[in-house]
Amino acid sequence: MGNRVAVVVGKTVAAVASVAVLASVGVAWGTYRQLQGLGSSSALGADSPKSKDGAQNILVMGLTTRLDRDGNPLPQAVQDALHAGDGTRGGYNTNTMIVIHVPNDGSRAMAVSVPRDDEVTFVDDPLGQHTGKLKEAYGLAKEQKQEELYAQGERNQSTLEQQSREAGRKSTILNVSHLLDITIDHFAEVSLAGFYDLATQLDGIDVCLNHATSDTNAGANFRAGPQHLDGAQALAFVRQRDNLPNNDLDRTHRQQAFLAAVTTKLKTKGVFGSLGQMQDLITVASKDVVIDKDWDLLAFAQQASALTSGNIEFHTLPIKSYSQDSDGSDINVIDVPYVQAVVHTLFNPPAATSSAPAPTTTRPAPPPVKGQGSTVDIRNAGAPDGTAKRLSDALGAVGFTPGEKTTVDDQPTTVIYYGSAAKDDATTLATLLGNAKLVASSVASAHHVAVYLGKDFAWPAGLAGGAAPPPSTPTSVAIPTEGPQGGAVTGGGIPCVD
Incomplete structure (x- = not known):
């Protein structure tokens, strides 16, 4: 699907890539779902709230783990190509968290990347932890569930892995939804290998860099300007964090550019018109992707035509400052009401104002308020x-x-x-x-x-006390274009990034 990945390590790209495929070839996926390779999750329960206006918010989460869905290490050849360590590395952080807002009228899609190191108050206190980095919710909840299952006598590795990952997905969905003050309608989780598999299947992708750069930890060594990357190089492109002006936030822009490049490649290579090529991509994605069980990808593809045409805009959510937690780990300090206002503005842009004067109405004065001493x-x-x-x-x-x-x-x-x-x-x-x-x-x-x-409070008209202060979450705000989060990255071509 047209997604733009956020601050993420390898998993970011995986999520990005595979989800981009799903969104882009959703119709074909609906046709070929009998392949049954695609993982299905109940983390979004049947009673989960849904957007009321017909739009859809899709959460794409990419994991750092180097393990497959059953908890087994990836094949050595894949580990070597990923240049990201073995199964003991990475943990279960959601280093990629992207929410894609797809309007109900097929107009431009908006995607926001949530920086992985944003410090938040967890809604569910996973593993008894009240605050932490947003990316940690998955791993903490997974560990808590696995300990519970083990205490109940469960010893099957596959069962432990799958059921504890469900708890991780639920926690991530809950905390992202709460942080952004939005409803999550569907989600996709992608493994680290997903990116490599996708980029390799596409015979690489084209990108553009503003400056030459390198990072031995990620295996990155790139010149300035347009260039073609194979699967392993593309993974390094989206994983690089060192030697970038804004570290993680610049990596987010890399991942957004990758998604734009994937969509462009799918169009120019004629994948959308070739059932054979789409089936090959589906086979690749089926190894690396888990989606919620109620997601009708066929219906979604019909609604999300903007994604396949490249009509999508990516934004990175703002941070207030950098700091460290009590353990000395780097964190992003954020202004939650402002972040929510940015998301609200992007997902619900203010309607054009009319020059005609608004009609006047006469309302009766509210009755006087009189308490009885309580x-x-x-x-x-x-x-x-x-x-x-x-x-x-x-x-x-x-x-x-x-x-x-x-x-x-x-x-x-x-x-x-x-x-x-x-x-x-x-x-x-x-x-x-x-x-x-x-x-x-x-x-x-x-x-x-x-x-x-609650957040819905508005100063009552029938009560004196002066003008009410502005609401905690403004209806709309100016979208930031400066600062470490940078400006928008648009789809439909090959954008140049740092």
Whole structure:
């Protein structure tokens, strides 16, 4: 599929390559799925939320492991060609995380690469770890599940590997979705060997570099300008990190350029019109790719025509600064609300504004607010900083008793919990705050109300207190074009990158 890989080691490319194939030859894949070589996963459950507007968000994750789906080392010949170490190297980090947004009308697709070293708060605390690099969620959850299975008496290596990888996929999907504040509709996981296999099957790819560069760790040695790379060189092209101005982030641009090059090669080589060539690619991809079991690739290919035409734009999500964690490991410090705003803007571009004046409407003034003295505790769970105090002060002026003001973990919606004697005040607050969810609490004091302000909170029109601060996640923001993440990489040709 048209995907653009993010900050990634070898697996990045694998994910990129194979997924690019899937998206590009989805129709053929739907025809030949009887090959049964493609791995299937239930990590996205049947009850998982789906995008409501008909668009689709596809998560492409590439693993660093040098093992196959059953936990066995890759053939030695493949290990040698990959120049990436043996089965003891790489672990289970998701060094590639790309989300591709495919609109429901076939228009330009947008892809965002999530830098692998972004420090996040894990939603699920895999292996008891609350914070860490986003790329680590897969491996931590996998290890936790494998320990559980082993404790239950499971000893079959293939079963341990497959079931624990399912836990890793679930954790990655959950944490990427939470970080970007989006729904993940489908996903594809690709192994490190996938890139090499694909590039080799295509007889190499064409790329362009702004400067000559080399990296002995990745096996990279490239001149400046356009050049043709075979499979092993292409893997080095996307794996190189050393001797690049922005290290991992420049590697992300390499991987994006690789995807653009793959799409161009598929078109110029006539693969889209050749069932034989498509079947050869499918056979290659079937060894290296796992997708969610409910992904109808035939239907997807019909929707995602922009991918095969090269009408896709790749962006790398911004970071705030570089730092180190308590173990001295390099991390990316990010501004989560800003990252979410960038994703929202790219995936939901603002509509063109009309020059005609907006129609005016007359709305009745909201009824006056009057509390009955209940103590109201405000928990900020996603509203802008300072909102809890402002709201508490405003409610204190209209008959409520101000209580505690604290900050808690984010949640999407506003919820009001109330004690046995505070239902009337809680109902008043729910109406004031836009019909927030009401929950009777058996542990709350009788005359207490606890308001958890979610990300959906908006300052109520019927309450004084001054202009509300801007929302925590802006509706749209200017897309950054400078900084280490760089500007956009577009498909449909051979872009030059560092």
